[in-house]
Amino acid sequence: MSTVTGLRQASRRAVQSQIVAIAEDLFVAKGFEETTVDEIAAAVGMSQRSFFRYFPSKDDVVLDRLTRLGDDLLSGLASRPLDEPEWDSLQHMFDPVLERFTDDELREHDAAMQRVIDGSARLLAAYLQRLDAVQQRLTDELQTRADSRDSGSTPDPIVLRAKVGAAFACLHAAICHVVARDDPDQFAHHLHHTMTALRPAADAS
Amino acid sequence: MSTVTGLRQASRRAVQSQIVAIAEDLFVAKGFEETTVDEIAAAVGMSQRSFFRYFPSKDDVVLDRLTRLGDDLLSGLASRPLDEPEWDSLQHMFDPVLERFTDDELREHDAAMQRVIDGSARLLAAYLQRLDAVQQRLTDELQTRADSRDSGSTPDPIVLRAKVGAAFACLHAAICHVVARDDPDQFAHHLHHTMTALRPAADAS
DNA sequence: AATTAAATGGCAGTGACTGACAAATTCCCC
């Protein structure tokens, strides 16, 4: 039974990937808002109703990858040593994402998607909300790590949340700059430089 | 003529305020998503079509106040001394907002609205996007200030954007905590504590 | 009172999204 559902889920994911691939092309060509769900469904070869059985909304076609990003960041953060300053853990949490960017094709693709996101206020809003949700997950992980460290001082959960938010502010600033200037190979450098400049005095280097 | 348009704009603002007041009651009572524009329009005593002549979207009924918040923060930031460290300017930029919170009634009202925002994913997304736009305006102001200071070193625009984002991360974390714990009189203290903890080492205290 | 400008309402239409139901497809066991 588990192999059956496994196969079904694999098939489902394959369809989802195909929808994403076709829809992204349409979004890049015509823009997000100007592409209707009917067009996407027709291009894929299914009814609009079936499209909504694979994605709960048009937004999710673009933003589902943020779920995977959140997973990657979470496992990256969890793998950092417990005695490391939090700011260093947050900084190195981004390392796997940066590695992904060494591939030119992937990098250009992500840049194009970011341009699609920036081109639609509605999509940008949903994007920021997903990032917010990821930040909350990471904050919980940071809290758990601090609790398991139990070195007397209990960290303020507000400060933890703000630190995660600050790290993402560095990420967001670097992304926006790189996408605006179309200069994606400097991304890792920009992010590192910004996170170094923003390191809280309380987090010893 | 200018007096005529002035009167008209005043009347328009009065109608907008009435719509906001009535709609907020409905949102608090039934939730944002569960309240239709038709209901709001009927409660105010106008057609749906006229509602959309006063607000471009249902979101704006709740989020228009962020425009004023942005203006206040911008003027607050602009009034800070040029030789002040940027983190201090950002921290004190929030002072007028905190003063507004000394009024119990206003504070409770804002907390209720924040709960409405948190209750709708769609509205939360739009809220975060508005905050993002405010941050961009503040970054531009910070850039202008740095340019007018022209003390040799040109600051990195990415770092400036990230600093503004970090300050808003402190604000956001404090707001979320206060709304979740229903403990709004500690807000100023939480914000100050968090911004102190997040102060970048590069910004001397 | 007549003219003109603005606000309003009604209506039809679009696009995202949902629930319900029936037809088609696939899966599984014999």
Place this chain on the structure above:
DNA sequence: GGGGAATTTGTCAGTCACTGCCATTTAATT
């Protein structure tokens, strides 16, 4: 390979946010 169950799919109707268009009402000006 066939029959029955589970799953997927398409169709249809409906809701809700939002827009353009046009006729009507309301208000301001002279």
